[in-house]
Amino acid sequence: MTCTDHQGEMLNAGVAPWWSVDSHSRSTAQPEAGLMAGERSDSGGSFSCLRGSAEWRAKRSEQVGGVADGVGGWRDYGVDPSQFSGTLMRTCERLVKEGRFVPSNPIGILTTSYCELLQNKVPLLGSSTACIVVLDRTSHRLHTANLGDSGFLVVRGGEVVHRSDEQQHYFNTPFQLSIAPPEAEGVVLSDSPDAADSTSFDVQLGDIILTATDGLFDNMPDYMILQELKKLKNSNYESIQQTARSIAEQAHELAYDPNYMSPFAQFACDNGLNVRGGKPDDITVLLSIVAEYTD
């Protein structure tokens, strides 16, 4: 089973975030000049941060995370697919750090971030899905925005209680934010950030929030993900990082297993295509637990 426009690469959970309050482990990075964003795969990007800076001692705060999956097809046009998704996530992160967002409006984060990409002198090109989650501690609500086929799961008591819906135009063509070269305007798929699905719901202590690109969900069905999450003993940073890593690793292995009936293969079969095997793809996993706020 092959998927022509993605190259298989794995992302590891990795680098410690600046504010290690609780919960976040995220896909890797070499942090760039002072910025946090994780971006490692050929086409994925992610970020997570606590709104505010070190001087913020307020009890109220928001925690924001996001993943973006670059569309690999741009490679054929000499464009590095990770540039767009990585820059998108880094820009979201900057926005959040500077407080230029409304917690209950995660689509706003996407919209503003996308507009900022257009303000760059560098002529950025490419496209990407995006999934943003905002945890508002005061109201104990999670606000989400999802454009495309990345997504999130909320797991409570070993069961999935919330999940995002995939947005596809047609098979393997997710909704995507894009900046096209002028000669290709109108030909390249370009969805508005407003087209993102947005949901808001209450969360409880102990809820696990998993945000990931389609590389995970296409290769690992829910029960396997839940199995891994059960192994999460406590909410300290190392455990979460370890779990995120093992999920990503497992998905990566399954992706290259030609005999395995992956969710992606199952879906294809349901639609009349007789295939088996995993789907090699970039995998970005972001894992959080809703825990007590500690200083």
Added chain:
Amino acid sequence: MMNSHRAIESNIRTSPLNAEVVQYAKEVVDFSSHYGSENSMSYTMWNLAGVPNVFPSSGDFTQTAVFRTYGTWWDQCPSASLPFKRTPPNFQSQDYVELTFEQQVYPTAVHVLETYHPGAVIRILACSANPYSPSPPAEVRWEILWSERPTKVNASQARQFKPCIKQINFPTNLIRLEVNSSLLDYYTELDAVVLHGMKDKPVLSLKTSLIDMNDLEDDDYEENDDCGMDNLNKKLSSTALREGPNNGYFDKLPYELIQLILNHLTLPDLCRLAQTCKLLNQHCYDPLQYIHLNLQPYWAKLNDTSLEFLQARCTLVQWLNLSWTGNRGFISVAGFSRFLKVCGSELVRLELSCSHFLNETCLEIISEMCPHLQELNLSSCDKLPPQAFNHIAKLCGLKRLVLYRTKVEIEDYDVIASMIGAKCKKLRTLDLWRCKNITENGIAELASGCPLLEELDLGWCPTLQSSTGCFAKLARHLPNLQKLFLTANRSVCDTDIEELACNCTRLRQLDILGTRMVSPMSLRKLLESCKDLSLLDVSFCSQIDNRAVLEFNGSFPNVFIKKSFTQ
């Protein structure tokens, strides 16, 4: 002697009671210009607050604070304004930014982290007012911490600028940087400002010889016309001036000659001279000395009282520069209105950039009192409400109008362009930088309606598409074009460059930053055809690599070819 000095010095540093506080800026509260779009995080002044994002990297990054202009390119444009007479030579500031810090301290150092083309900062000032105190301050004082003439810095690399600042006797959390970018090869970019200071007043103030020199300059600055005028009023009322006709050789000189000599004095000197004797008082008060009145250099002191003192002499004023003045309560609407009622009748040019005291009433007064006004600059007057601009319609003689960073309401730039094309047939310069919705229709109207256009800035106008032929149309209709900015218009292509080469041979400045569609070949044609070209910005043009730029530099040594970079 030296030993005891050193001992005292070290006491201050190690004293636990008076610890040094180091802070990054909390907020940017005012500035004169920036490169980026108003609410954006890219290349805007807001980036100067907080911790650095880029430093110590060098390069052209979005996360830095960038002013709108650099070099002398804008002074060489058709739209360049003539300088005011009587500008003191030590006032060279072109732009400013004001930053607040959390805590008030007695400053010991101000560091500026510059990440691209450093060297623009020429003056640092501290304010005694605390912008976060709930009650308005009794007195607002600005003191120069450091000042120097613009000097060329040869590297474009990042640096931490650490000028030696003067000690002041009040705590501050409001710092102002003034910059002059005229010697820079490209836009300067600033990442952060660090304020070092003591919470409590240092017991001893140590002065080195270096600081003494700054003191001298500061005296120059402090004793401006204001002091002169206060004293003068007192002098006049007490008949301290010597009566009598004996003025020595001055009695022999023709009136006009003395006037001519006085023309060379700066305003403060003019006021001081007025106090010497009755004859010179008469000369110095002659309204002919106040035809050009540049009060911008004295923004830190100029207030309602100053305007009152000047009023009587300013009945013939034609050029008035009040840019940067009057903020933080220094000038009131009433004070400005009084002044303008006396002095507005002959006014031809009025500069009011960053004059935040202006409100709608002020614009109404201007439109009523200045019937001959030809030039009005309201740049960065962002507190003016949209309806205030309606009054400008009454100024029928306007030839130059600057509305940069104002809240004037414009829904549809195509409509504006259409009106301009219909009514302003003799228009020579037009700045539509960042006009979000102008399309090829507007451009067509401009092209056909304003054939005399020499300067057109269409930078960062994303809705213009080369495929509509709009740029080609511009080129064909505007043979007098000297400056054309198509910055960050990603659709500019070889055809457009070739049309410019064919039709706009007088072109001097061209900016095509960020397009992937222009090749070295078409640029070569342009360079060969436009012999007067002196500025060509091909930053982030993917087909134009450094090798191509080097080749062009070799073949066309008179052209400054700019190629900015991020890493």
